[in-house]
Amino acid sequence: MAPITLTHYLALSAALLLIGTIGVLTRRNIVIILMSIELILNAVNINLIAFSHYWHNVNGQIFAIFVITDAVAEAAVGLGILIALFRNKETVLADEVDLLKW
Amino acid sequence: MNFLDQIWLIPLFPLFGAAMMLLFGRKLDPQPPSDVAVVPGLDDLHDEHDPGHHHHGHTHENAHEHVTGHEHSHGGGLKALVSLLCPGMVLLSFIWSAGAVMQLANLPERSHQVIQFTWLAGMPFHMAGGRLATFSADWGFLLDPLSAVMILVVTGIGFLIHVYSIGYMAHDNGYYRFFGYLNLFVFFMLMLVLANNYALLFVGWEGVGLCSYLLIGFYFHKKSAADAGKKAFVVNRVGDAGFILGVLLMFSVLGTVKFVDVNQILRSGQFHAETAGFGVLSAMALLLFIGATGKSAQFPLYVWLPDAMEGPTPVSALIHAATMVTAGVYMVARSSALFQLTPQTSTIVASVGAFTAIFAATIALVQNDIKRVLAYSTVSQLGYMFLALGVGAYWVAIFHLFTHAFFKALLFLGSGSVIHAVGGEQDMRRMGALKNKIPITHWTMWVGSVAIAGIPGLAGFFSKDEILWQAYSSPQGSNVLYAVGLATAGLTAFYMWRLMNMTFYGKSRVAPEVEAHIHESPATMTVPLTVLAAGSILAGWIGTPKLWGLSGWFHGFEQWLEPAFASAAVEAAHEGAHNASTEWILMTVSVAFAIIGIAIARYCYHIRPEIPGAIEARCRPIHRTLLNKWYVDELYDFLFVNGFAKGGGTVLGAFDRNVIDGGVNGAGWLTRLSSSFSIWWDTWIVDGAVRLTSLLVKLSSYPVRIVQTGRVQAYALFVVVGALAFFGYYLAR
Numbered sequence: 001m002a003p004i005t006l007t008h009y010l011a012l013s014a015a016l017l018l019i020g021t022i023g024v025l026t027r028r029n030i031v032i033i034l035m036s037i038e039l040i041l042n043a044v045n046i047n048l049i050a051f052s053h054y055w056h057n058v059n060g061q062i063f064a065i066f067v068i069t070d071a072v073a074e075a076a077v078g079l080g081i082l083i084a085l086f087r088n089k090e091t092v093l094a095d096e097v098d099l100l101k102w
Numbered sequence: 103m104n105f106l107d108q109i110w111l112i113p114l115f116p117l118f119g120a121a122m123m124l125l126f127g128r129k130l131d132p133q134p135p136s137d138v139a140v141v142p143g144l145d146d147l148h149d150e151h152d153p154g155h156h157h158h159g160h161t162h163e164n165a166h167e168h169v170t171g172h173e174h175s176h177g178g179g180l181k182a183l184v185s186l187l188c189p190g191m192v193l194l195s196f197i198w199s200a201g202a203v204m205q206l207a208n209l210p211e212r213s214h215q216v217i218q219f220t221w222l223a224g225m226p227f228h229m230a231g232g233r234l235a236t237f238s239a240d241w242g243f244l245l246d247p248l249s250a251v252m253i254l255v256v257t258g259i260g261f262l263i264h265v266y267s268i269g270y271m272a273h274d275n276g277y278y279r280f281f282g283y284l285n286l287f288v289f290f291m292l293m294l295v296l297a298n299n300y301a302l303l304f305v306g307w308e309g310v311g312l313c314s315y316l317l318i319g320f321y322f323h324k325k326s327a328a329d330a331g332k333k334a335f336v337v338n339r340v341g342d343a344g345f346i347l348g349v350l351l352m353f354s355v356l357g358t359v360k361f362v363d364v365n366q367i368l369r370s371g372q373f374h375a376e377t378a379g380f381g382v383l384s385a386m387a388l389l390l391f392i393g394a395t396g397k398s399a400q401f402p403l404y405v406w407l408p409d410a411m412e413g414p415t416p417v418s419a420l421i422h423a424a425t426m427v428t429a430g431v432y433m434v435a436r437s438s439a440l441f442q443l444t445p446q447t448s449t450i451v452a453s454v455g456a457f458t459a460i461f462a463a464t465i466a467l468v469q470n471d472i473k474r475v476l477a478y479s480t481v482s483q484l485g486y487m488f489l490a491l492g493v494g495a496y497w498v499a500i501f502h503l504f505t506h507a508f509f510k511a512l513l514f515l516g517s518g519s520v521i522h523a524v525g526g527e528q529d530m531r532r533m534g535a536l537k538n539k540i541p542i543t544h545w546t547m548w549v550g551s552v553a554i555a556g557i558p559g560l561a562g563f564f565s566k567d568e569i570l571w572q573a574y575s576s577p578q579g580s581n582v583l584y585a586v587g588l589a590t591a592g593l594t595a596f597y598m599w600r601l602m603n604m605t606f607y608g609k610s611r612v613a614p615e616v617e618a619h620i621h622e623s624p625a626t627m628t629v630p631l632t633v634l635a636a637g638s639i640l641a642g643w644i645g646t647p648k649l650w651g652l653s654g655w656f657h658g659f660e661q662w663l664e665p666a667f668a669s670a671a672v673e674a675a676h677e678g679a680h681n682a683s684t685e686w687i688l689m690t691v692s693v694a695f696a697i698i699g700i701a702i703a704r705y706c707y708h709i710r711p712e713i714p715g716a717i718e719a720r721c722r723p724i725h726r727t728l729l730n731k732w733y734v735d736e737l738y739d740f741l742f743v744n745g746f747a748k749g750g751g752t753v754l755g756a757f758d759r760n761v762i763d764g765g766v767n768g769a770g771w772l773t774r775l776s777s778s779f780s781i782w783w784d785t786w787i788v789d790g791a792v793r794l795t796s797l798l799v800k801l802s803s804y805p806v807r808i809v810q811t812g813r814v815q816a817y818a819l820f821v822v823v824g825a826l827a828f829f830g831y832y833l834a835r
Contacts, residue, residue: 025819033815094815101812 009050016043028093030085034078041071105201106214109243112198112253113292116285119191123184123282181277188281189264192288196257203250212665215298215362217242222301227353235357244298244361248666251500252295252432255507259424260288262630266515267416269626270522280320280414287313291425295432300349300359303433307345307397310426311338317417318410330409337406341396345433348389352440355382361436368439375443387440387447390433391454398430400488401458404481405735411473415518418473423480423514424507431487431503438496438667448578452492456573456586459485461732463593467600468728471528472517475601479554480510482590486569489587493579495572497663501645502569504659505561508641509553512634516547519623519631520605525616530601535610539620542628544606546635551602553638555595556696563693564642566591570692571647571685584688591692595699603707649685 016039023036045064052060086092206212221241229235245253264284271280287310294306311334319331353359356367367373376384394400399407410422421427434441434451441448459482466478483506490499521528523540537544553560556567570591574584610617622628645659646652706713718725727733809820 021822025815025822028815095813097814098812100814100817101810 006050006054009046013043013046013050016040016046028095030078030082030092030094033094034075034082037078038071038075041067103201104205105198106205106209106245107216108198109202109214109245109296110216110218112195112202112257113289113296115191115194115198116188116288116292119188120282120286120289122187123278123285127180127184127278127282181272184278184281185268188285189261189268191285192257192261192264195288195292196254196261199250199253199257202245203254206245206247206250213244213246213362215242215244217298229354229357233357235353237353239299239301239359241302242298242360243296245296246666247663248432248435248500249295251504251663253292255428255504256288256291256295256425259507259511259634260291260420262633263416263420263424263511263515266419266518266627266630267414269624270416270518271414272624274414276320280317283313283316283320284417284420287317287421287426291429294429298361300352300361300364303436304346304349307393307429307433308342310421310429311335311342311397314338314410314421314426317421318413320413320417324412327412330406330412333409334406337403338396341393341403341430344389344391344396345393348386348393351382351386351389355386364437365439368443373443375445377445380446381444383440384444384447387437387444388450390437390440391447391451394430394434394488395454396430397433398427398484398488399458399481400430400454400484401461402734404458404462405738407481408474408477408731411471411477415473415514415521418477419511419514419518422477423510427480427484428487428503428507431484431491431499434488434491435496435500435667441491442494445578448492448494450492452489452573452578452583455485455488455490455492456583456590457485458482459489459590460586460593461485463590463597464728465731466597467593468725470530472520472530472533472601472605473514473528475530475597476510476513476517479513479594479597482594483510483554486566486587486590489573489583490569493572493576493583495569495576496667497660498565498568498572500663501659502565505553505565505638505641505645508561508634508637509550512546512550512631512638513554515627515631515634516543516550519543519627520547522623522627523620524612525619527612527616530604532611532613533605534608534612535606536612536620537606540622542622542631546628546631547606548602549635549638551598553642555598555700556591556692558693559639561638561640561642564645564647567689567692568645568647571688574688575685588692588695592695592699595696596703599700599703600707603703607708608711647685647689649682649689 020036020039020043023039024033027033027036045067048060048064048067052058052064082092085097089097091097206214217240219241220238222237222239225237227235227237264281267280267284271277274280290306290309290313292306294303294310297303297306315331315335318334319328321327322331349359352364356364358364358367373383396403407422407427411418413422441451462478462481462485466475466482469475469478483502487499487502487506490496490502519540520533520536520543523536523543524533527533549560553562556563570584570587573579573587574581612620644655644657646656648657650656706717730736809816811817
C-alpha cells in the first residue's frame with residue numbers, strides 16, 4: 001500500500017470543494033446550502049493542514065483552527081437569518097427569496 | 103451787602119416762584135380744573151350763559167361779581183399765597199437789581215461780570231481761518247449800563263404788571279398757572295439780558311419764546327388762542343434760525359461768543375469796517391438782525407404780534423409790549439460793535455425799521471379792536487427803535503425802549519381795565535363815553551396817549567424826537583428815513599386819539615345790559631396804572647435833548663450808556679455839522695405833526711363823527727386793504743401755509759406717486775422681469791442638466807439591472823464562474 005502523499009490530500013480537498021460548490025449552486029434548501037458551505041470550508045481546512053504537515057509549519061494548523069471558529073460563527077449567524085426569514089416568509093428555499101433585487 | 107456779586111440771584115427769585123407754582127400749584131388748587139382740557143365743556147357752558155364775555159376768557163366775571171359776590175370764596179387761601187409769592191419774587195429781583203445798579207454806578211469802568219461755572223466747554227472747533235479754537239460758554243452774568251437798564255425795566259415794569267394781574271386775573275381759572283408762567287417769563291427774560299455771552303442769551307431768548315407761546319395760548323380751549331400761540335412760535339423759529347446761524351458764524355470767525363471778548367476783538371482794529379462790500383461781518387450782522395426781526399416783530403416777521411393779543415391783557419403788556427419784544431432791540435444794541443463795522447447791514451436795519459414803523463401805523467389807523475390798535479402801535483414803535491439802531495444811535499434806541507416800556511405797558515393795562523369794565527368787550531365800536539365811569543383808567547390812558555403821541559414834556563416826546571433827529575443828522579441817516587419817521591409820528595398821534603375818542607368820549611355805544619355793570623377796576627389794577635402814568639411823564643426827563651442845555655440827571659441816559667457803546671464820541675464829532683436852528687425847526691415840525699394828528703382824530707371822531715364813515719365809503723378799497731392788514735396774512739397763508747403746506751403737499755404727492763412709487767414699481771417690474779428669466783434658466787438649464795444626468799444614469803442602468811436577480815445562488819454562480827474564468831486564464835497562459 002502506497003503511503004498517503006500530499007497529492008492525496010489535495011485531491012480530497014479538491015473533491016470536497018467541488019461537492020460543496022455544486023451543493024451551494026444547485027440545492028434550494030438554505031439548510032443544505034449552509035451545510036455545503038461547511039464542506040467548502042473544510043476543504044480549505046484539509047488543504048491548510050496538509051501543507052502544514054508537508055512544510056512542517058504550524059501556522060497552517062493555527063489558521064485551520066481560526067477557520068473552524070469562523071465557521072461556527074458563520075453557521076450561527078446563517079441559521080439566525082434562516083429562522084428570521086422563515087418567520088417572515090414561511091420559506092427556507094433560496095429561489096423564493098429575491099429581496100436583494102433592485 | 104454786595105449786590106454786584108449777587109446778580110446771579112436776580113433771575114433765581116422768579117424761577118423759584120415759577121417752580122412753586124408749576125410744580126405744586128395744581129395740587130393746591132381746590133377748584134375744578136375746568137381750565138384744563140380734562141373737562142373741556144365746562145368753560146364753554148359758562149360762555150353760553152353770558153355771551154358778552156366769552157371774548158376775553160375771564161368769563162362770568164361781571165355778572166357773577168355783581169349778582170352773587172361769592173366769587174372770591176373758592177381757593178381764597180391759595181390765591182392769597184400766589185398773589186403774595188409771585189409778585190413778591192419779582193419785587194425781590196427788582197430790589198436786587200436796583201442795589202446792583204447803584205453799586206455799578208460807583209465802579210470806574212461800569213462793567214461787572216459774575217461767572218458761575220463753565221456751561222458749555224471743550225468742543226474743539228476749526229475757525230474760519232483754519233485756527234483751532236475751543237468752544238466754550240460760561241454760565242455767567244454781565245452787568246453793564248445796557249443790561250442795567252434792561253433788568254430795571256424787566257423787574258420794575260414786571261412787578262407792576264404782576265400786581266395788576268392780581269386784580270385782572272382774580273376770577274380766572276388757572277390763576278396759579280398764569281402766575282407760574284409769568285414768573286417763568288421774568289426768569290428767562292432776566293437770563294436773556296444778564297447773560298454774558300450769546301449762547302446763554304439764546305437760552306433766555308428761547309425761554310421767553312416758550313413763555314410767550316404758553317401765555318398767548320393761555321385760554322387754549324379757544325381755537326383762535328391756540329392758533330395764535332402756534333403762529334407766534336413758528337414765526338419766531340424763522341427768526342431764531344437766523345440768530346443761531348449768526349452766533350455760529352460769529353464763533354467761527356471770531357472764536358468767541360462772549361460779549362466782552364467779541365467787542366474787544368471788533369474794536370481792536372483787526373477787522374475793518376465793511377463800507378465797500380458785503381463781507382462776512384455784514385452777513386453775521388444780518389443773520390443776527392433776522393433773529394431780531396422775529397423776536398421784535400419787524401417786517402416781514404411781525405405777523406405773530408397782533409395775533410398774540412389773544413393772550414390775557416397783562417401778558418400783552420409785559421411780554422408783547424414792554425419787555426420780550428424789545429429783546430431784539432437789546433440784542434442788536436448789544437452787538438453794536440459789530441453793526442458799527444457793517445454799514446450795509448445797518449442801512450437794512452434802518453430801512454426795515456422805518457418801513458415797519460409806517461406800515462404798522464397805517465394798519466393801526468383803522469383797526470377796531472382796542473388791543474389790536476395797541477399791538478400795531480407796538481410794532482410801529484419797535485420799528486422806531488430799529489430805525490435808531492440802524493442809523494447808529496444805539497443809546498437812543500434803548501432810550502425809546504425805556505420810555506416805550508412805560509407808556510405802552512400803561513396803555514395796554516389801561517385797555518385791559520377798559521375791557522374789564524365793559525365785560526370782555528374789545529371792539530371799540532361798542533364802547534364810548536366811558537370817561538366819567540372809569541375816571542382813573544381814563545386819566546392814566548390819557549397820559550399814556552399824550553406820551554406816545556410825542557407832546558413835549560412827556561416821555562415819548564424825548565425819545566421819539568431824538569430818534570427823528572438822529573435819523574436826520576446821523577451820517578447813516580437820510581431825509582427819507584426822517585420823513586418816514588415824521589409821517590409815522592403823525593399817524594401815531596392820530597390812531598391813539600382815535601382810540602381815546604372811540605373809547606372814552608362821544609356817545610355811548612355800549613350794549614345796554616353791559617352798561618349797568620360798568621365799574622372802575624380794583625386798586626390792584628389802578629395803582630399800577632397810576633405809577634406807570636407817573637413814569638410816562640417822568641421817564642423821558644433823563645434824556646433831554648442836548649440842545650436844551652440841561653445837564654446832570656437831565657441828560658444822564660446817554661452818558662450812562664456811553665461805556666456800553668463807545669460810540670458817543672463819534673456821534674459828537676459829526677453833530678456839530680448841523681446847526682442848532684435845524685434841530686429846533688425839526689423839533690417844532692414833529693410836535694406840529696403830533697398836534698395835527700390829534701386834532702384830526704378829535705375832529706373826525708368827536709366833533710363830526712360822521713366823517714370817518716364818509717371817508718370809508720369814498721375810499722372803500724383803501725379802507726379794506728388797511729382793515730385787512732394789507733392782506734399780508736392772506737399772502738403768507740397763500741405763500742407759506744397753503745403754498746408750502748398744501749401746494750407742497752400736492753407737489754410732494756405727485757412726486758411720491760410718480761417718482762418714488764414709480765421707482766419702487768419700476769424696481770419691482772425689473773425684479774419680476776429678471777426673475778422670469780431666472781425661472782426659465784432654472785427650469786430648463788439647471789433642472790434640465792440634473793434631469794439629463796438622471797436620464798442617462800437610468801438608461802445606462804437597464805443592461806446592468808438584468809444580472810441583479812436577487813437570488814443568492816445566481817450571485818454565487820457568478821462568483822464561481824468568475825473564479826473559474828480567472829483560473830482558466832491563468833492556466834491557459
